[in-house]
Amino acid sequence: MVHRSHIVYFSSLRSKATCLLLLMAFIDLSCSKALEEEPKSLLTEKAFYITASDAVLAVNAAYDHLGGGTSNSDFGGVYFNNYWVVQALTSDNGKAGHQEANTVQLSEFRHDASNQFVQDVWEDAYKTINVANIAIAKIPDIDMEEGLQSRLMGEAFFIRGLMYFELVRMFGGVPLLLNPTEDLGILSIERNTSDEVYQLIIADFKEAESRLPQKYTGADLGRATTGAASAYLAKVYLTQKDYQSVLGQCARVMEMGVFRLLDDYADVFKVANNFNDEVVFATGFTFNNDAIWETSQFNVRALPLALNRNSNSWEIPTLDAYNSYNELDRRWEVTFSTSFLESDGTVLTFEPHIFKYWDPEAEPSASSGGNDFFNMRYADVLLMYAEASNEVNGGATAEAFEAVNRIRRRARYDGTMERNVLPDLTGLDQSAFRQAVWLERRREFVWEGHRWFDLVRQGNLKERVEIAKPEVNVDESKHVLFAIPQRERDINPNLNQNPGY
DSSP: OTTOOOEEOOOOOSOTTOOOOOOEESOOOOHHHHHHHOSSOOOOOTTSSOSHHHHHHHHHHHHHHHTTOTTSTTSSOTTTTHHHHHHHHTSSSEEESSOOHHHHHHHTTOOOTTOHHHHHHHHHHHHHHHHHHHHHHHGGGSOOOHHHHHHHHHHHHHHHHHHHHHHHHHHSSOOOOOSOOOSGGGGGOOOOOHHHHHHHHHHHHHHHHHHOOSOOOGGGTTSOOHHHHHHHHHHHHHHTTOHHHHHHHHHHHHHHOOOOOOSSHHHHTOGGGTTOTTEEEEEOOOSOOSSTTOSBSHHHHHSOGGGOSSOOOOEEEOHHHHTTSOTTOHHHHHHEEEEEEOTTSOEEEEEEEEOTTOOTTTOTTOOSBOOOEEEEEHHHHHHHHHHHHHHHTTSOOHHHHHHHHHHHHHHTBOSSSBOSOSOOOOSOOHHHHHHHHHHHHHHHOTTTTOHHHHHHHHTOHHHHHHHHOTTOOOOTTTTTSOOOOHHHHHHOTTSOOOTTO
16 A cells, blocks of 8 residues: 555654654664764665665655654644644534643634644644655656656655645745755745745646556555646635636546546445545555554544544534534435444434544444545535636536536435435526535535635635634634744744734
8 A cells, every 4th residue: 555654754843953854764763863973964865766666665755644654743644633633623514522722722713823733734744745855856866767757756746736735725825845854944944925835836736747647556546646636736726716727627637537426425435445436635544553553533533432432522523514414415424423323232322423434344443543534535526616617607507517416416315215305406596506516515525624725715714613613703814824833933933923823
């Protein structure tokens, strides 16, 4: 599986005593020992970046930082937990399930520059960028088969573009680091503008789009594809409200014939279907505990404490999210649960919790999470296409209606037959269609890391959050970005803070 790596790496931007990066195969060195040997530059090159296998390992290290990230200080990579936790809690979809300071601050919109979860997202993203930069810098000099070399470069560009896209949406303009970190000069770098960051993101995704294949087989399943790059370009253009470009990118993905909606929404989240045809790009996890933190955190964080398994109710859905569905909507019964029947007949009851990522047949104990994190599903491509078409054409075209109705038809299928719910949309004006698409986005992607981004992009953050959580006060001049982490600003005073923090 692509997301596993035996590369040992040490990377952090936290302090001047940081280990900048040690990238070696099968060698375990302590950070302090490395600093003693070479305090100014720790990039070990002499025994690495020689063969095609070295190139593959270098790119695999970047994938590893997305998921398990076993050497990361917060016990996981970018999408291990903090990313989707932050996005859920700072939206109308989620709230804190217990009194942990970071989760409560986010849920109540009292988060500031000291929030550890936000700090971890920033830190993990830059670690991943550094590893991708190393691959981009070193792979061209390796004597290897040209096609593989180009593909690996495309994967590194994709991962770097993805990380900067996450950062710019969360923080606005951020420092652009385009070369491997080799000295402490980065500790005085200033923020680039948002426009400059977006220019780099688009360039990286276009490089990936031109280099990557449409699909993989065998052990390479899960690597970034040209369809993933095209779909993320669509997401970038949607964020920028460049709807014509969104249409072009979505059409390209749709015309590939590579992706499709699974017939049953429930099947999307079965562990055996991690590489299903609906997945445009995902961060891989596994049941196999051959390394620390290689499983996902959905079960431990989202399942109810009452299950008496590896489940803690750390983050739970709002009643507003729970009540936003018709009860016959297949997504409602897959996404949430308020009860569970034990094998001895005992019925456990609890307030609504997220159940969509737990596959009881594959993992009855819920002791680990084998479900991947779906960064992008084909349903997202269809809904982006529908939204953009409505904006470009001054109203929804027949193709736009069909795109969103495909999502609704799947949602009324219960696994055996269609239910009498969610009829096909028809005859809506531009405004009504826009609202309908936005509602389908909410129902389709609960707990998949999209909602805060969508609300900010739609200009609905304050309205929707304050309806779902009346005790919360959202400041639209402040909460459309997160604070630059204070630990980073303590190290680098040239990182100016976002408004309101």
